[in-house]
Every structure is written in structure tokens, then in C-alpha cells.
Amino acid sequence: MPSxxxxxxxxxxKPIIDLEDKIKEMKEFxxxxxxELTDDIKRLEKKSKQLRKEIFSNLNRWQRYQLAKHPxxxxxxxxxxxxxxxxxxxxxxxxxxxxxxxxxxxxQIDDISLVIVGQQKGRDTKQKLxxxxxxxxxxxxxxxxxxxxxxxxxxxxxxTLIDTPGAYPGLGAEERGQAQAIAYNMFKMxxxxxxxxxxxxGEGASGGALGIGVGDRILMMENSWYSVISPEGCAAILxxxxxxxxxxxxxxxxxxxxxxxxxxxxxxxxxxxxxxxxAKEVAISNVKKAIxxxxxxxxxxxxxxxxxxxxxxxSKMGFWKE
Amino acid sequence: xxxxxRKKEALKPAEKKDIPDGLWVKCESCxxxxxxxxxxxxxxxCPKCDYHFRIGSADYISILFDDDSFExxxxxxxAVDPLHFKDSKKYSEKYKATVKKTKMNEAVxxxxxxxxxxxxxxxxxxxxxxxxxxGSVVGEKISRAIDKAIETNTPMIILSSSGGARMHEGILxxxxxxxxxxxxxxxxxxxxxxxxxxxxxxxxxxxxxxxMLGDVQIAExxxxxxxAGPRVIKQTIGQDLPxxxxxxxxxxxxxxxxxxxxxxxxxxxxxxxxxxxxxKN
Numbered sequence: 001m002p003s004x005x006x007x008x009x010x011x012x013x014k015p016i017i018d019l020e021d022k023i024k025e026m027k028e029f030x031x032x033x034x035x036e037l038t039d040d041i042k043r044l045e046k047k048s049k050q051l052r053k054e055i056f057s058n059l060n061r062w063q064r065y066q067l068a069k070h071p072x073x074x075x076x077x078x079x080x081x082x083x084x085x086x087x088x089x090x091x092x093x094x095x096x097x098x099x100x101x102x103x104x105x106x107x108q109i110d111d112i113s114l115v116i117v118g119q120q121k122g123r124d125t126k127q128k129l130x131x132x133x134x135x136x137x138x139x140x141x142x143x144x145x146x147x148x149x150x151x152x153x154x155x156x157x158x159x160t161l162i163d164t165p166g167a168y169p170g171l172g173a174e175e176r177g178q179a180q181a182i183a184y185n186m187f188k189m190x191x192x193x194x195x196x197x198x199x200x201x202g203e204g205a206s207g208g209a210l211g212i213g214v215g216d217r218i219l220m221m222e223n224s225w226y227s228v229i230s231p232e233g234c235a236a237i238l239x240x241x242x243x244x245x246x247x248x249x250x251x252x253x254x255x256x257x258x259x260x261x262x263x264x265x266x267x268x269x270x271x272x273x274x275x276x277x278x279a280k281e282v283a284i285s286n287v288k289k290a291i292x293x294x295x296x297x298x299x300x301x302x303x304x305x306x307x308x309x310x311x312x313x314x315s316k317m318g319f320w321k322e
Numbered sequence: 323x324x325x326x327x328r329k330k331e332a333l334k335p336a337e338k339k340d341i342p343d344g345l346w347v348k349c350e351s352c353x354x355x356x357x358x359x360x361x362x363x364x365x366x367x368c369p370k371c372d373y374h375f376r377i378g379s380a381d382y383i384s385i386l387f388d389d390d391s392f393e394x395x396x397x398x399x400x401a402v403d404p405l406h407f408k409d410s411k412k413y414s415e416k417y418k419a420t421v422k423k424t425k426m427n428e429a430v431x432x433x434x435x436x437x438x439x440x441x442x443x444x445x446x447x448x449x450x451x452x453x454x455x456x457g458s459v460v461g462e463k464i465s466r467a468i469d470k471a472i473e474t475n476t477p478m479i480i481l482s483s484s485g486g487a488r489m490h491e492g493i494l495x496x497x498x499x500x501x502x503x504x505x506x507x508x509x510x511x512x513x514x515x516x517x518x519x520x521x522x523x524x525x526x527x528x529x530x531x532x533x534m535l536g537d538v539q540i541a542e543x544x545x546x547x548x549x550a551g552p553r554v555i556k557q558t559i560g561q562d563l564p565x566x567x568x569x570x571x572x573x574x575x576x577x578x579x580x581x582x583x584x585x586x587x588x589x590x591x592x593x594x595x596x597x598x599x600x601x602k603n
Contacts, residue, residue: 187503317500322400
């Protein structure tokens with residue numbers, strides 16, 4: 001982890017960054033020369049604050065998508081570290097391998113003991129490769145299911161932290177049944193007799209996300225995305241060129257607000273202004289609060305009822321006419 | 323002298339497989355020219371090389387069901403474009419044009435009927451309706467068919483022929499995977515058999531949900547079955563794919579299909595499976 005936060009400016013953040021740099025320059029100039037610039041600096045600071053508010057309260061879908069993929073955004077293990085007083089990672093699917101793109105284990109958040117499963121991305125190149133960019137293979141889904149079934153066995157609630165650009169589209173993944181692994185997880189997760197909360201913390205790409213994404217409550221962070229395919233993938237197919245991804249993001253309505261309006265997502269977890277990476281502790285604390293509140297509600301519901309409600313919840317999704 | 327020879331086979335564009343009109347049809351696999359009436363009689367299987375032509379839900383109904391036993395339900399359901407989706411064309415317009423062209427309302431037909439005298443509830447997908455893509459209506463119709471199988475304690479069959487989830491309905495299409503899988507788990511808890519038939523092609527979200535959840539998994543020979551499309555995989559790994567990759571025989575070899583059944587035997591073999599399930603010791 002870098003000690004100082006790096007600055008990575010997205011296109012739409014440029015005006016803010018430019019202004020902030022100017023303020024910094026003026027401050028330095030004032031200090032070194034003794035010229036009185038306090039009023040001007042104050043004025044610009046006010047303007048910068050306004051600009052921030054303006055830009056970040058009017059983010060379009062493509063901009064939010066970029067925040068969801070932001071290289072400094074907190075990843076699964078950042079949340080685990082920030083939320084849990086105890087975490088023991090459990091490795092391997094007991095059949096084939098230990099998939100590093102999915103992390104699963106026993107955890108304690110405040111007074112709740114639970115199981116956490118999620119996709120983990122890497123921060124630097126070495127870590128990115130180690131985690132396969134958060135793209136799991138079938139053994140990752142099978143590990144997740146093994147640990148979740150153990151949660152059911154020992155009556156622990158389950159939290160899944162979703163952050164994946166997709167299930168890995170590789171040769172071995174096909175040979176070992178990527179589709180079957182994802183399908184079987186959904187099949188099983190729909191009937192596990194313990195509360196399940198799914199939180200999309202970054203990217204919710206298609207079946208890769210859904211493979212650990214069936215539960216009683218679906219929460220999304222304000223700047224995460226969740227859809228049937230990535231905007232780039234959709235653009236490559238429908239517009240025949242991935243450069244049209246911004247259009248595809250708009251057309252597919254990939255944001256948390258959209259998913260809530262469409263009746264898929266139960267709750268949007270607010271992020272600090274400008275994105276989770278700008279104040280990680282705030283983002284993590286918001287996620288923790290939302291998880292605890294939902295778990296406590298769900299723990300009051302008898303298991304049979306919980307399962308029925310879960311299946312019914314998905315039954316209602318979608319729109320049609322007859 | 324191999325100036326004109328292609329060393330590597332170029333990636334083929336998405337195959338166009340509607341049965342062409344006219345009296346004669348050329349086999350897409352071996353090139354044999356077949357009299358159309360003859361092909362129809364042979365259930366659209368090439369008499370020379372056994373290539374299984376892609377056929378629609380109506381053809382499968384006539385192949386599988388006992389005469390006039392199939393009764394469709396939820397026939398009128400249609401999509402409503404909840405996202406107001408638009409690429410070069412509006413989804414709503416594309417949909418209308420597809421309905422007009424195919425004379426179908428959606429990419430799946432659901433109903434009840436008998437196969438070798440055994441009652442079943444069945445959902446049959448149809449590739450010619452927007453590539454057999456799964457949106458809200460497909461998910462809902464399949465879901466309701468599973469409900470019906472539970473209600474009437476009748477075996478469930480789904481025949482897949484689909485490129486995957488429908489992009490035009492975004493996250494709602496995705497959730498149909500969860501919806502149908504949850505319903506199939508409910509069916510399984512009632513110990514009602516579910517047979518999944520995979521035809522060419524079955525990929526994406528369809529494979530990654532109900533198509534892979536059968537008690538018995540049956541594929542037609544040579545069908546493309548997979549999660550990611552071959553083009554995407556090729557791009558990812560940067561090398562050519564092995565011959566036969568993602569075809570039924572390959573998928574069976576890797577442990578994900580129980581049976582590969584020739585179209586001529588499909589009805590009889592399914593009938594036997596249903597008889598086995600129904601038999602009480």
C-alpha cells in the first residue's frame with residue numbers, strides 16, 4: 001500500500017485538479033513572497049468546492065463506471081481489513097485448486113460471526129496477475145460454494161463482496177465447466193438456510209458476479225456498476241467497436257441508481273464525494289453499517305421463510321406484458 | 323505451391339443457419355446437396371454426414387411430442403423495453419420487426435404435452451428470435467413453466483438454443499439466470515425430474531443457468547456449448563483453439579453432459595428416461 005494517496009485523474013476530474021493545482025501554486029507563491037493573496041485563495045477554494053459538488057452530483061453512467069474501476073478504489077480485502085476484528089482465509093475447492101481471484105473465509109464483524117466471500121483484484125502488476133484481475137475460474141466458484149455451504153452448516157450468515165470484470169474466459173475455464181460452476185452456485189445459494197447479503201463494491205460483471213451474487217439483500221455502492229455484460233463488451237457486439245462503450249453504458253443503464261429503479265437492488269450505499277477511494281474509511285464504514293443492519297434484520301426470519309422470500313424476490317424481477 | 327492455400331483457417335463470422343427456402347439445400351458441413359423434402363423427412367439431419375441443421379421450436383415440438391398433444395401456455399407474453407434501449411436501432415422496433423418476421427412472440431415456447439405417452443412440461447427456446455436470447459419474458463415463461471411442473475408434479479424439460487442473456491434488457495436479463503436457477507432448485511427439492519437438452523448453440527447466460535442444471539444433460543451431436551464465445555477465448559489466450567473445442571463431444575469428455583443423442587433417437591430416448599423416472603419399485 002502506498003503511504004501517500006497517489007493522484008490519478010479521470011477525464012472529468014481534470015477541471016477540479018487544475019483548479020486545485022492553481023490554488024496550491026498561489027499558496028506557495030504567497031508564502032515565499034509574502035504577497036497578500038488570502039482573499040483570492042479563499043475565493044478559488046470556494047469555487048473548487050462548488051465545482052466538485054457540481055461535477056460529482058451530475059455524474060453520468062460512463063463516469064460512474066470509471067469510478068467503479070478506479071485503480072485506487074478499495075478492494076475486497078480492504079473492506080475485510082477495515083470491517084472485521086477476525087478473518088481467517090480458507091483456501092481451495094477440494095477438487096482442483098485454490099483460485100486466487102476469489103477469497104473466502106471466516107470473519108467477525110462487531111458481535112456477528114459470519115462467512116465472507118468475494119472477488120479480489122490486485123493493486124500492482126504482480127498482484128493483478130496473482131489475482132487474475134479478479135476474474136475467477138470454475139474452482140473459484142466451487143471454493144466459494146464449499147465455504148458458503150459450511151456457513152449454512154454452522155449457521156453463519158454470508159456476505160459476498162462482488163468486484164469482478166467477469167468470469168475468466170479461458171480455455172481451462174471452459175474445460176472445467178465455468179458455466180456449470182456459476183449455474184450450480186446460483187442453484188445452491190437460492191436455498192442456503194442462512195441470511196445472504198450481496199454487496200457490489202466495484203464491478204458487477206454478468207455471470208461472473210452472479211456466481212456469488214444470489215441472496216436475500218442486494219446492495220450496491222453508489223459508484224459501482226452491475227449488468228449483463230461490460231459496456232465495452234456490449235459496444236463490441238452491438239456497435240461493432242468497443243470505443244462506443246460510453247454509449248453502451250448509457251443504453252444498458254449500468255449504475256446503482258438504475259438497478260434500484262429497475263427493482264433489482266435493495267439499497268444504495270453512499271460513497272464519499274468523488275468516490276470510495278478518496279476516503280476509504282468512510283466507504284468501509286458505510287458498507288459495514290449497511291451489512292450489520294441488514295444481517296440483523298434477516299437473522300430474525302426463520303430459515304424456511306427466508307428461503308421462500310429469497311426465491312420470490314427473484315421471481316418478481318423483470319418486466320413484460322401479456 | 324501453396325500460394326493460394328490458407329495456412330490457418332480464418333475465424334468464421336457468426337454462422338447463418340436458417341433453413342433456406344427452395345427445393346434443394348446444401349449441407350453446411352459436407353456440402354452435400356439434399357432435396358429439401360428429404361431433409362425434412364430426416365428431421366433436418368444430413369443423410370451423408372449426420373450434420374444436425376439448426377431447427378426451431380415448432381420443429382422440435384413435432385419431433386418430440388405425441389401427435390397434437392402439445393398445448394402452449396403464456397403464448398402472448400412480450401417484452402416491454404424497460405430500459406428504452408437503443409443502439410443503431412431502438413430495441414422496441416427491433417423486437418416488433420422480429421415478431422413480424424418470425425411470427426413468434428418471444429424466444430421461448432412453453433407448454434404441456436406427452437412424449438411417448440408421458441406427460442411433461444416443456445420450454446423450447448428458438449434461436450431465430452433474436453438469437454434465442456434470454457430477457458425478462460424468456461426467464462418469466464421458463465419460471466412459470468417450472469411452477470407448473472411443481473404444481474402438477476410433472477417432469478420438466480428445457481430445450482436450449484441460445485446465444486445467452488439479452489443485452490437490451492441489461493441487469494434484468496442477468497437476473498433471469500438467478501430466477502430460473504432458484505426455481506429449478508425448488509423443483510429439485512420436490513424430487514421432480516428435470517431434463518436439459520442442449521442444441522446448437524447454447525452459450526453465455528443460458529448455459530450458465532438452467533441449461534447446466536439438468537438431472538440429465540443431453541446434447542445433440544456437434545452442438546456448440548460453452549460459457550464464453552470462441553472468439554473471446556481466442557482473444558484472451560492469444561492462440562488457436564483445439565479442434566472440436568466447445569462441441570458436444572468435447573463437453574461430454576470433460577464431464578458436463580450425460581448423453582449425446584442423435585436427433586432421430588431423441589424422442590425415444592427421452593421417453594425411456596421418463597419411463598425410468600416414473601417407475602415405482
